[in-house]
Every structure is written in structure tokens, then in C-alpha cells.
Amino acid sequence: MKNYFMNSASQFLTGNILKICLVLSAVLLMASACKHAEDEVTPATDATVAENQKVNDWILENMQTYYYWNDKLPANPDKTQAPSDFFDSILYTYDATTNPNGDRFSWIQESAEELESSLSGETTTTGMEYNLYLRASGSTGVIAQVLYVLPNSPAEKAGIKRGDIISKVNGQLLTTDNYASLLFTGTTFTFGFATFNGSSLTDTNQSVSVGATVYQENPVFMDSVYTYGSKKIGYLVYNQFVTGPGGPEDHTYDDQIDAIFSFFKNQGVNELVLDLRYNPGGYTSSSANLASLIGKGISTSSVYFKEEWNSTLTPYLTREYGSGFFVQNFVSKAQSIGANLQRVFVLTTDHTASSSELIINGLKPYMQVITIGTTTHGKNVGSITVTDETGEIKWGIQPIVFKSFNSLGQSDYAAGFAPDIEVEEPAVLQPLGSVQEDLLNEALSQITGSSVNARRAVKSGNQLTLLNSSIQRKAGGGRMIKNLKTLQW
Template identity: 35%
Template sequence: MKKWIFVLLALGMVACSNDDGVDLPDNPNPDPDADVVVQNFMWQAMNLWYFWQGDVPNLADDAFTTDEEYTAFLASESDPADFFENKLRFSGDRFSFYSDDYTDLTNNLAGISRDNGMAFGLVQFSGSANIFGYVRYILPNSDAATKDVSRGELFTGVDGVTLTTDNYEDLLFGENATYTLNMADITGNDIVPNGKEVTLTKEENFQEDPIFLTEVFENIGGQTVGYLMYNRFLNEFDRELNDAFGFFASQGVTALVLDLRYNNGGSVNSSRLLASMIYGTNTEEVYVEQQWNDFIQEAFTEEDPDALKDFFASAVSSGVPVNTLNLDRVYVLTTRSTASASELVINGLNPYISVIKIGTTTRGKNEFSLTMVDDPNRPGAPFIYTPEREGSINSENSWAIQPLVGRNKNSVGFSDYDEGFAPDIELEEDLENLGVLGDPNEPLLARALQEISGSSAKRFFEVGMPAEPFTYSGMFTSLKDNMYLDKDIRLPERLLKNFQ
């Protein structure tokens, strides 16, 4: 992963004493002979950082009166995955997850995965366990880009086996590096196999470029319109994102269509940069503000309340000035796959400019996470992963957790969008007419251009077969719909006495 942007939370480092108002109980210690190394790491990290720590009785500071009681609790689930899910996770938490390989997880957060380059959605047939897939887009320089397959095509089977709700994970997301899709057509109201086959091979360590398309359309109601399809918030590509906005500025773009329909999230800082490229670079204006669990929130606000605020940016991490369009409105294309950092851009911009959402309701994910590994001695931030400390991670424990540790609210305090953002202009994607991405006749883009033009001659958009996936390929990577906080966090010394 690229080195993270270090924005030090300005918290005074105060020596632990009986007069500082904080009296932390000693952390319990498991029996060193018990096989609970992973479970112990998970509990310690969640007890300190988890957003819902105060709502999970097992994570209470006084949950265990003896080390023996604590050891028995850790050993109550032999599988760390079951332990995380059954003993630590809050019932209302939809998004925290784990990985048995932190290298795989951190690579995925950088957009690196085992991938054939075909992004797709999966739809269940009404009244049946059978499902079918539809191609959303093909990544450049991937295996799929060399094959006869394109956006809008359908498939009903893999290797001659009909896809169902019981087998699709093994067939499409299993250990098999290569599989053959059995393609299909829409005939009337039916999805019918057409005999075409497409064989795809997953490439190890494939890295997706999230800046999928940039286009400029001239004379749209007298305006020059920029179009950006951005499919993940990856801080490794912040410079390239800034270059795209430099291109828009050089072309005199006065309106922007931001296509986030398939963007399921990523870096909080990249979302801040994108918002700055759209709206402006006033570093005294708040983009979003973090909320943590009660214990950590109190510690932060006691020292410096502004430490929890992320302001609009004037430069990317390399120090290069942000290329901004200084717009007073933006048109955002959305679907149910629009999640986390994508929704953060919408929420963060809402107090400042008009955000016109076109498509369908977004996912509704407003919490951020941190990657945690078995590194309790990391200065200032126990357990939080950073590549510089790879050699300090417990060599006997490769597990990582990605717990939700906070929630972002915008500059007017709004963060309540668990149900997602409803569109201002509703238009579903149509399996009978998905269109070509970036083409002005593609329905969602065409609807946005129509709104920008203000033309009295309105095109009628009729949806014949709505695309209503129950899941999609992006949900089977470690990134999923995760939003992660990429800033250096330093807790006050007085909170860390258990980790010294």
C-alpha cells in the first residue's frame, strides 16, 4: 500500500497519573498456554477502538474479574471468525469484518486483488433459486478486456452449471482461477441461454485504476460538461484524480456529472480530495467531522475539538495543489452500489452546494473503519496497521479485523443516512438498455445532461427490465463497501498505559 497521509491529531501527550481524570482498568491477560492468540488480539483491539464498545457487554472494561474467566471466554469459540461474529460484534453493525490474512486485506484496500477484470451484478429470478448475472463494465488491461464480452451481456451459468443462490459463490468467487461463463439473451420477459461461452482467468495482484472514464461534452445548454466515472476511492490514485480535474479545468468545464453508480467506497481522505476538486480549497471550511466511541471521543475533544474535523484540501498528499472547478452544483449518478466514501462526498458537499442525485437510492453506510493487526505496541495507536511496522506485527498471528470505529457527520452535524440517499431524479438501470458508459445516450448520463441543458424537449426514459441485483462482484473483495480512515491517529499517553 502507498504510504498513508499523516495528519497528526493534535493531542497533547500527558503522562498517566491518578489526577488526570481517567482510571483505566488493567486489561485481562489470557493463560499463555491457551490457544487464543487471535481471539485475545481481537478483544483487546475491539475493547479500545470499536464504535459500539459500550453496547457490547463482552467488551466492557469490567467484563471479566479474573484472567481465568477471560481465558475461558476467549476459548469459547475455537474459530476466530465465529468469535468475532458471535462474541464481539454489535447486533446493529452491518459492515465490520475480518480476514485471516492481513496482507490480502491491505492489498485489497489498495485496489490489488485476484481479478479477471469483469465487474458484474447478480439478479435472482422471481420465485426461483436460480440467478443470472449481467456485465457492468470491463476493466482495461485485464483478462476480460482481451475476450469477447462487454457491458450489458448476461450469463446464467458457469462451466455448464446453472447459477443458483446456493452455488454462485463457489463458482464465481471460489479458488478456481479460470471459469467459463454460459451467456444468455433477453427474449421477451425471459433470460434464455444463447450458446455463447466466455472463458475468463483471474490474474494475481491485479490493480484496478478507479478513474474509469473522463469525457467532456460541449454546448450542453450553453455549458461545457465534464463526466467522470470513478469506481473506488483509492489513495494510490489521488494524483491521477487531480490530473483528471486539471484536464476538466483546461477544457473550461462549468458543470460536472460524477458517476458513482458502482463506487462502493474506500479512502476517507480521497473523498475529501474529490470534494475539494469539485467545490473548493478553503482549508477553514469543514468537510466532515468524526465521532468515535464515548471513551475516545471524550479524550479527543478534551485536548482539541478541531482534531476531529477534516477540512477541505488545498493540496494532494504530494503537495501538488488541488485542481478545483469551484462549482455550485454537481450531478451524481447513484445506485444501491453507491456506498460509504461515495455517500460521504454527497453528505460532505450538501451544506455547500446543490448535489443533484440521479438514479436509485444509495447503500446507506455512514461509518468508517480502521485496519487492525496484532501490533499492540504501535506508538500512540495500538493495533492500527501501518506498513512501516510490518516487522512488529505478531508473526504468529496473520489475522486482521476491519471494525467500524466511528461515524462521519457533515459541517451541519448530519450523519443520519442509514437508509441511503434517495435520488432527486429516480431512474433505474435497464437490463434491456444499459447503454455504453460515457456515451451521451447512456440513460443515466443522458438524464443528467438533459437536466443540465434545461431543454424543454424532454426525452422519455422507459425502463423495460430494471437491474435489481442482490449482490455484485465488488462485494467479494476484502474492500467490499468499506470506508477506511487513512490518517495517523495518536491517542493521549494517559489512555495507553495498558499497552506500554
């Protein structure tokens, strides 16, 4: 099958598939029996409603074609709504109690161009990701704990580092009411900090000013090799499945992963720790590339994962492309270290999602996969990027279009993968890659059979209540994305 991420599928279907087209709808103006001048619909309102209907017609027709739950779309949705509201109104909405198999992941963006850029890792950012916690149980106070800082970003240049705690923005203490407006809007920030002594937070007088800028994030964050006797342990921190800065046809980042595994192979690496704790997903092609560098006893005829699409598209895709369209096999990689591995350790948190979970599920039939950390996000479905190639519709949508299964037909992780060894990230964070960092330390201890640097005995979880995370706002966050650009409808 194709090694695609879902990226630009606004092309035309033929035969028995709905033809995607723009439908320009007339606007029906309702008038009351007693019409007054002030009741007249103004031209601006009329134009807005007409534009909404045009965009919403385009949205609905694409969703009727591609959406995994297209048989659950409403029969007569209100097309006069703003496109974002309309899109939300037609989704097969998830509910933990009444509809646990519903849609948690489809989304829409006003600018298709910005959507495609952000999916390749380009965003306007200060260059750091953080978790948001309540200052104390029942409190309305909020703090942001920095998880990692991007190299050469404004945040790094300002001296911000992993583990720093931000308690103020622009002179205001963060609260449940203001944190979103203070942290997620604007481009210039003055961050004030607090310290944590293990039981309480104390605000300090320290502050730094940081400006957000357009930044291309390289998801290949760091790699190391640790040697303990006969154990050569490769370690990779990989924060998003992005093929390259130029989009799905650019394989710059995939090539960097290949180079790292070539180094691992030359170093005789025989144990692997894959750090996906902050990786919310991305291109399935990059996931297949990484899995093919790890899998034991695999070949190009070995199934990595299979896809289930809706009943509208499945017959067409089968007829046009064969049943192989729905199967992603492993790919041949000269840099693979799978022959030297018996198992792989994967570090996880709730941010570990989608194409990251695909790694866990797809490798399990072939080798032991040991997860360390906390329960993963739980996303066993994938999406495509749909844009209007005529350029008339500026919006872009990212609908869920398939469900994934491994070679054994398993797809039972909608609630996430519970860790084999539970280790919660603490309130005081060690640098990534440090042998004293809790999750990595546990993996090293499991591999060596003994405590590494006596760190294992002093692990302690984070007692603060998690509220939100900047990682959830990353494009592709929690997404398993497939590129359909080369398909001809």
C-alpha cells in the first residue's frame, strides 16, 4: 500500500461515488406580516448567509463522501450557520457514556493554507510546550509547567527550560478564567515564574519577555546511546510524525530518523527506548517508516496496519486500487535494528496518541512492546486533509475517515493503552535524556535489571491536578493522518 499521510483529497469521485462540487445556494429571506425598515436583512447579512451556505454545502458533500460515520450525518442540517458551527453540528459526537465510539477528533480550520503548513510543523509559537495544572485542589489558580523547549526558539533564547513553572503572564496571575486568553493569544509575553518545593508553590520576582515567531519544529528532538555492560541502549525522543518541513512529499525528518538508526546499528544497539510521551501523532507514512526500523522478523509482506473505511468509499477504492489500498505493510530499511532487538520500551503519557499508538499496536504482533508511563490517549482512527483545489473555498477540514487494526485484527485501544509499568511524571522534572529522569530511568532499570543511579527508589508522582496542555493545540495533535494526494478520483 501507499506510504501516505492524509493530505489533499479534494478531488473528484466518479462512478457510484458522490461527485464533490461546489453548490451555490440561494438565500431564502423570511419576512413577517408587519415588516419594518429595521427588520430588513442588510446586504452584509445576506452575503454572509450566502457565503456560509456555499461553504457548508462543500463541507457536507465532502463529509458525505469521506467521513467514517457518513451514515450518521443529519438529514437536514442548518446550512446558515457559520462553517465552524455547522461542521461541529454534523459530527457523530462522542459521549463517554452514551456514545463512546463517537468522533472526538475531526476538526475544521478557516485557512486551508495554514492547516497544511501547521501539519508540517510550522506554527507561530514562543517555542515551548507545557502542561497546565491547578495550583491546588479546588483552586482557580493555574500554573504552566514547561515540558520541553525547542532549539533556537524564542523561549530557549530567553533561558526558559524544561521544568520551569510559569505562574504569571503580562503581570497577571494565571487562573481558570484567564489562562486561555493570556497564553493562547497575542505574540508578546512577559512570563513570571514560581518555584515548587514538593508540596507548595511560591511565586518569585523572576520574569522574562518572549515574542512568538513563525517556527518550523523539527520533531526529531534528541537521541542518545547508553552503555551498561553488554547492553547498548538506543534512546530516541520523537515529538510528532512529520515527514518534512515541505509537507508529505518532503522526507527530511524521515531521513533524519533513518540516519539515527544507522548510527544505532553501527553502535551495536541491542535495546531500544522510544520516547513518545509528547507525540500526539501525525503522518502514518512516518509511523510506518519508524516501525520498519524497529520490527523484528518483519518483511515487506508483513502487515503493519489495516484500514476500515466507510461503506460508500470502500467498494470504489477496492475496484480502483485493489484490496491492498487498505493495508500498510512494513517497508524495507537497511538501517533497521530489528534483528538485534527482542523488545522495545515505549515511554507514554496521555499525549501519546494516534500514529504513536499505531507504533505500539502495529509492533505487538511481532515483538514484546513494554510501555512505561501513563495511559495513552486512545485514538485508533485516522483522518485526511480536505481542501478545495479551485481555491474558491478557503476552509480546510480534517475528517476522520478510517479505523485502524493491526495484523491480528486488533483495534481495542479507544480508551488508550494502559502502561505495563506505571510511572507518572513528577512535579519536579529532570532534563530529557538524563539517566535520572523518571521514565527513562525506569526503562534503563528494567533493561539492566538494577537501579540506575539509585533514582528508582525516590520516584514520586505529580499531585497537582492536570487542567490542559499546549500539546492538545498542536496541529495533528491526536491525529493519524494519511496522504491521498496521489489518488485520482
